[in-house]
Amino acid sequence: MTRKVGIVGYGAHIPRYRIKVEEIAKTWGADAPSYKRGLELWEKSVPPPDCDAITLAVEAAKRALKRAGIKGSQISSMYVGSESHPYAVKPSGTVVAEAIGAVPFCRCADYEFACKAGTEAMYTTLMLVKSGDIEYGMAIAADTSQGAPGDALEYSASAGAAAFVMGAENIIAEVEYTTSFMTDTPDFWRREHEFYPQHGGRYTGEPAYFKHSVGAAKSLFEKSGTKPSDFQWAVFHQPNGKFPMRVGQMLGFKKEQMERGRLTPRLGNTYSGASPLGLTAILDVAKPGDRIFMVSYGSGAGSDGFIWRVTERMKEVQNITTQTFTLLDEKKFYVDYGTYAKFRRKIIKND
Amino acid sequence: MFPARVAREMPHRYRLEAAKCRNCGAVFFPHRLICRECGHREFDTINISAIGKLISYTIIHTPASQFKDESPFALGICEFPEGVKITAQVVDIAAADIKTGMSLQIEFRRVQTDGHAGVIGYGYKFVPVI
Amino acid sequence: MRDVAIVGVGMQKWGELWEKSFRDLFVEAALNAISDTKVSKIDHMYIGCMTGGLFVGQEHVGSIMADYLGQRNLAATRVESACASGGMALRCGFVEVASGMSDIVLVGGVEKMTDVSGDGATYALATAADQEYEVFHGATFPGLYALMARAYMDRYGATRDQLSAVAVKNHDNGLNNPNAQYQMKLTVQQVNESVMVADPLRILDCSPITDGAAALILCPLSRAKEFSDKPPIKIIGCGMATDSIALHDRKSLTSLDAVRIAGERALKMAGKTINDINVTEVHDCFTIAEIIVSEALGMFPAGKGALACVNGETRVEGKFPINTSGGLKSKGHPVGATGVAQAIEIVHQLHGEAGKRQVKNAKVGMTQNMGGSGGSSVVHIMEVA
Numbered sequence A: 001m002t003r004k005v006g007i008v009g010y011g012a013h014i015p016r017y018r019i020k021v022e023e024i025a026k027t028w029g030a031d032a033p034s035y036k037r038g039l040e041l042w043e044k045s046v047p048p049p050d051c052d053a054i055t056l057a058v059e060a061a062k063r064a065l066k067r068a069g070i071k072g073s074q075i076s077s078m079y080v081g082s083e084s085h086p087y088a089v090k091p092s093g094t095v096v097a098e099a100i101g102a103v104p105f106c107r108c109a110d111y112e113f114a115c116k117a118g119t120e121a122m123y124t125t126l127m128l129v130k131s132g133d134i135e136y137g138m139a140i141a142a143d144t145s146q147g148a149p150g151d152a153l154e155y156s157a158s159a160g161a162a163a164f165v166m167g168a169e170n171i172i173a174e175v176e177y178t179t180s181f182m183t184d185t186p187d188f189w190r191r192e193h194e195f196y197p198q199h200g201g202r203y204t205g206e207p208a209y210f211k212h213s214v215g216a217a218k219s220l221f222e223k224s225g226t227k228p229s230d231f232q233w234a235v236f237h238q239p240n241g242k243f244p245m246r247v248g249q250m251l252g253f254k255k256e257q258m259e260r261g262r263l264t265p266r267l268g269n270t271y272s273g274a275s276p277l278g279l280t281a282i283l284d285v286a287k288p289g290d291r292i293f294m295v296s297y298g299s300g301a302g303s304d305g306f307i308w309r310v311t312e313r314m315k316e317v318q319n320i321t322t323q324t325f326t327l328l329d330e331k332k333f334y335v336d337y338g339t340y341a342k343f344r345r346k347i348i349k350n351d
Numbered sequence B: 001m002f003p004a005r006v007a008r009e010m011p012h013r014y015r016l017e018a019a020k021c022r023n024c025g026a027v028f029f030p031h032r033l034i035c036r037e038c039g040h041r042e043f044d045t046i047n048i049s050a051i052g053k054l055i056s057y058t059i060i061h062t063p064a065s066q067f068k069d070e071s072p073f074a075l076g077i078c079e080f081p082e083g084v085k086i087t088a089q090v091v092d093i094a095a096a097d098i099k100t101g102m103s104l105q106i107e108f109r110r111v112q113t114d115g116h117a118g119v120i121g122y123g124y125k126f127v128p129v130i
Numbered sequence C: 001m002r003d004v005a006i007v008g009v010g011m012q013k014w015g016e017l018w019e020k021s022f023r024d025l026f027v028e029a030a031l032n033a034i035s036d037t038k039v040s041k042i043d044h045m046y047i048g049c050m051t052g053g054l055f056v057g058q059e060h061v062g063s064i065m066a067d068y069l070g071q072r073n074l075a076a077t078r079v080e081s082a083c084a085s086g087g088m089a090l091r092c093g094f095v096e097v098a099s100g101m102s103d104i105v106l107v108g109g110v111e112k113m114t115d116v117s118g119d120g121a122t123y124a125l126a127t128a129a130d131q132e133y134e135v136f137h138g139a140t141f142p143g144l145y146a147l148m149a150r151a152y153m154d155r156y157g158a159t160r161d162q163l164s165a166v167a168v169k170n171h172d173n174g175l176n177n178p179n180a181q182y183q184m185k186l187t188v189q190q191v192n193e194s195v196m197v198a199d200p201l202r203i204l205d206c207s208p209i210t211d212g213a214a215a216l217i218l219c220p221l222s223r224a225k226e227f228s229d230k231p232p233i234k235i236i237g238c239g240m241a242t243d244s245i246a247l248h249d250r251k252s253l254t255s256l257d258a259v260r261i262a263g264e265r266a267l268k269m270a271g272k273t274i275n276d277i278n279v280t281e282v283h284d285c286f287t288i289a290e291i292i293v294s295e296a297l298g299m300f301p302a303g304k305g306a307l308a309c310v311n312g313e314t315r316v317e318g319k320f321p322i323n324t325s326g327g328l329k330s331k332g333h334p335v336g337a338t339g340v341a342q343a344i345e346i347v348h349q350l351h352g353e354a355g356k357r358q359v360k361n362a363k364v365g366m367t368q369n370m371g372g373s374g375g376s377s378v379v380h381i382m383e384v385a
Helices: A021-028 A032-039 A053-068 A092-100 A117-130 A201-224 A242-251 A255-259 A271-283 A324-329 A337-343 B003-008 B010-015 B065-070 C022-035 C052-056 C061-068 C085-098 C118-126 C141-156 C160-174 C188-193 C221-227 C257-270 C287-296 C305-310 C327-331 C335-350
Strands: A006-013 A017-020 A043-046 A077-081 A107-111 A136-144 A159-167 A173-185 A233-236 A291-295 A300-310 B017-021 B043-047 B051-060 B073-079 B085-090 B103-113 B120-128 C004-011 C044-048 C075-079 C105-111 C196-198 C212-220 C233-242 C279-281 C364-371 C376-384
Touching: A006 A053, A006 A271, A006 A300, A006 A324, A017 A021, A017 A337, A021 A032, A021 A337, A043 A159, A053 A077, A053 A092, A053 A136, A053 A159, A053 B103, A053 B120, A077 A092, A077 A117, A092 A107, A092 A136, A092 B010, A107 A117, A117 A136, A117 A159, A117 A173, A117 A271, A117 A300, A136 A271, A159 A271, A173 A201, A201 A242, A201 A291, A201 A300, A233 A242, A233 A255, A233 A271, A242 A255, A271 A291, A271 A324, B003 B010, B010 B017, B010 B120, B051 B085, B051 C141, B051 C196, B065 B103, B073 C141, B085 B103, C004 C022, C004 C085, C004 C221, C004 C335, C022 C052, C022 C061, C022 C105, C022 C212, C044 C061, C044 C085, C044 C335, C052 C118, C061 C075, C061 C105, C075 C085, C085 C105, C085 C212, C085 C233, C085 C335, C085 C364, C085 C376, C105 C335, C141 C196, C141 C287, C160 C188, C160 C287, C160 C305, C160 C327, C212 C221, C212 C335, C233 C257, C233 C335, C257 C287, C257 C364, C257 C376, C279 C335, C287 C305, C287 C364, C335 C364, C335 C376
Parallel strands: A077 A107, A077 A136, A233 A291, B085 B120, C044 C075, C044 C105, C279 C364
Antiparallel strands: A006 A159, A006 A173, A017 A043, A136 A159, A173 A300, A291 A300, B017 B043, B051 B073, B051 B103, B073 B085, B103 B120, C004 C212, C004 C233, C105 C212, C233 C376, C364 C376
C-alpha cells in the first residue's frame, strides 16, 4: 500500500474557565509551591456544567472541517476517544456525527484507552483511508476528566478536545511512520460505578509512562532511521509539565523542540486530548517540510507513535479558524474552588 | 424528555437547519410545512450562520428546576443574517459585559438533561465571538 | 346576529384558597352569577381554563363543572388560549348567543394554581410559550417579558421608576376592590428594590399565582329584562387575533400585534375609536405588558405608554383609566378566570357600582385578555344598552 495519507484538517477546543493550583491547595491545606514545582503546572482548564467531552468534540470537529475545506457529509468514519464519555452506554461519536452532518453513511464506535484513546482513533482513521475504503475520516480526542478531591490528580485533570480529519487529498501533515507499544500495566484505572479513578502512585512513572513512551519512541526511530535532530518539533503525553520534558530529554530532544507542544503547565492534563492538543498547537505554526515526532501514552498501558511531515498546504489553513494558543490564553475566567466543585458535580445533592 | 422528542429536533438543535421557502425566500427556524408569508409548500434546507447579533437579553434568577444549578443565567434573542431570530442562553460572559447589539456566536452545549439518568438534550447556546 | 347582553356576574375573593377545590371554586362563582339574575335554566356553558390537567390532573372540565353545578346534561366545554382562556370563553359564549344557537349561556373561568409546587406552576405556565425553542432553553414567562422590557427600555428610554409606577397604580386601585388578592399599598421604591426575577423585572413587576374563578350570564338583549332589573350591558365589539407563539418570531419585541389587531377588529365591529372607550381592563401579567398593550390598543403612541402612567393618564380619573380592578397585579391572575373577571369589572363600572374606583360617566368599556407572551389576544367592548 503506497497511498499517502495524513491530516487534512485539524481543530481544537478548550473551555474558558481556569482554576489555579493555589486555589485547590488552599482548600485541601496543601503547599501550592510544591505542587507547582513538582508538577510544573500552575493552572488548568475547567469545563462548565454545560460542557462535556461531546460538546468539546463537536466544536473541535467543526474547526477541523473548516481547515480541511470539506463538508461534514464527506466524513465516512467518526471515532471519538475519551475516558469521560458522557454516556456509559450510547456513543459520543453518534452525537458528533449528527452535529456535523456526517450521518447516516458513517462508521462509528467510541474509543477508550485512558489517555491514548484519541491517538488510537487517529491511527485507525489513517489506516482506513490508507486502505482506500474511505476518503475522509474524523478522529477526535476529547476529555473532561475528574480528579479525586484532594488527590494529586485533582491539580491536573482538565478538559479539552482535538479533532483531525484524515484523508489522502489536500494533506497538510503527512503521516510517515506509526508504531505502538502496549502491555497490560495497571498503573491507573477506574472500576465501573466508581466516580474517581485510582492510581499506583510512583508506579505510574518509570514502569508505566516512561517504559511505554520510550518503547514507542525507540520503535519509531528504528522504523524511520531518524534521530532527534531530524525533527523541528516533538510532542509527548503530558500528564504534568515535567514528564514530557524528562522523556524528551532522555530520548535526546531539546527544550526548544518540545516547548510549543507542551501545554500542560497552563492547561492541565486533558487526558486523551493531551498530546493531540499539543500537536494542534504545533500545527498552528509549523512550516512546510517540518517534521513532528509524537508519542502519546495511555495508562493500562500503551503508547502510540507518529512521525508527521508538514506539507505546503499547511500555510493555507493555519489561520482559517481559531488557533490553540488563542483558546488557551485569551478571555479566561478564573473560578474559585466552590464554583469548581459545583461545575464538576463534586457536591453531594439529594437528587 | 422522551427520546423521540429530543431526536426529532436534532437537525435544528445540532446543525441549525432551517427551511427556506422556494417561492419567496423567507427562512423559518425550525422548519415549516407551509410558508407563513406566501403559503408555498416547498422548501430548501439551509444552515443558519454561526454569528448573530444580540437584540435583547435578560438574566433569569428564578428558572425551572432543570436549570436551578445554572441560576442566574442570561437568556438572549439573536438575529442572524438569514433573517431568523433565535432564543438561547448566553454563556461564558459576565452579565455586566452583555450588551444589546453585540455579536455572539453559536456553540454546541448541553442544554438540559432528564435528571442524572435520562437523555442528555444537546443544542445551541450563544458565546462571545472568539 | 342578535344583540347579546350580560345580565349577571359572580366571583369570589381571589387568593391562595387552600380550602377550595378546583370544582368548588368554579361552582361558587357560577352560583354567584346565577344568583345575580333570575336565570334558572342554562342552555350552554363555556369555561375558560388554561390547564386543569397540569395543575390538578383534571381535564374534561366541561363535564365535571356541569356535573357539580347541578346541571345534568348541560352542553358545556372548556376553552383554552393560555392566559386568554377566559376572554376566549366569553367570545365563544357571545357567538353562541349572537348566532341564535342558545339563549342563556354561562361563561366562566377558573384556575386552581396552588395544588402544585412553585416549580410545577412554572412548568404549567411555560406551556403557553414555545416548548422546544423557548422553554427548552430555560425561558420563563418573566424571562420573556423581561426581554421585551429591556428592548422597550433600550429603544424608548423608559426607566425602572416608570415600570414600577404601573404596579403602584394597580395596587392603589386594588385597595378599593374587595375581591382583590392583594390589598396593599406599594411605593415605587418598594417595587424597585423587590427581589430580581428576570432582569429587569422584579417580583413586584409580576402578577401572582392565584386560585380563583369568575362567571357571567349572557342572554339575547331582547330578553334581558326577564332576568335582571339592572341595565343590561351589551357586548358591541369582539375581536381576536393570534401572533407567532415564540417571542423571537414577532415583528418587533416592543409591540404586540395580536393585541393591536384584536383591538382594531373589536373597535371596527363596535363602530368606535379608542377615544370612545371610558374604562379598560388590560392584561398586566407584568408591568411592561400593561405599557405595551396600552400602546397597542392605540391609547398612546409607541414609546409613550410608560410616561403616560407616571403622568396619571391611566389612573381612575385619567384620560384612559386602566385596570380599575387592580389588574392582574393586585387582583390576582388565576389564569383561566382573568378574562371573565375583566368583563365583570367593566360591568360594575358601567353599572356605576365600582365605589371608590368608579370612573365618572363610564358608558363604554373594554377588556383586553392576552395569552403567553402575546401569542393571542381577545378584546371585548361593552356599553350600557
